[in-house]
Amino acid sequence: GFFTGDTFGLAYKELYTEKGPFLMLPSTPVQFDPDAWHLTLDQLMGYEPERMYLTHYCGLEGPTDLVSVLHREIAAYVEIALASEATSERHATIYASLRNYYLEGLREHGCTLSEQQIDQLLELDLELCAQGLVVWLQRREKEAQSTGAREQ
Secondary structure: OOOOOOOEOOHHHOOOOEEEEEOOOOOOOOOOOOHHHHHHHHHHHHHHHHHEEEEOOOOOOHHHHHHHHHHHHHHHHHHHHHHHOOOOOHHHHHHHHHHHHHHHHHHHHHOOHHHHHHHHHHHHHHHHOOOOHHHHHHHHHHHHHHHHHHHH
């Protein structure tokens, strides 16, 4: 197994259901790089680990069954962030979209906590993820500007 830091997400015990753990990706500011994250997950899984030890908050058995969830979440984060590009309130838009994404996912996962309980549990994580996606968008814009300036 691997001690994964944030790479394999986080899993609150309060969100476990009969379907198992519910994974959430942290995208704290300056960390979000979707291409690198996909590659890192693939590299980890290339070792065929039996378990992953998450910094927050547990060890997971059978990571092969869970890695596709993480790949889908990375893609969802990109979609959520890009959908906010044209808005003047990126952070608020991303936060609301992440909240809705996770509420829907938790209901599908069989979570019976109330929205208020989920909000209390995930509020800080959603805030950090929204900040991280805003920073990622800003970094993309700067890179696009640099590339455009070099091409002229």
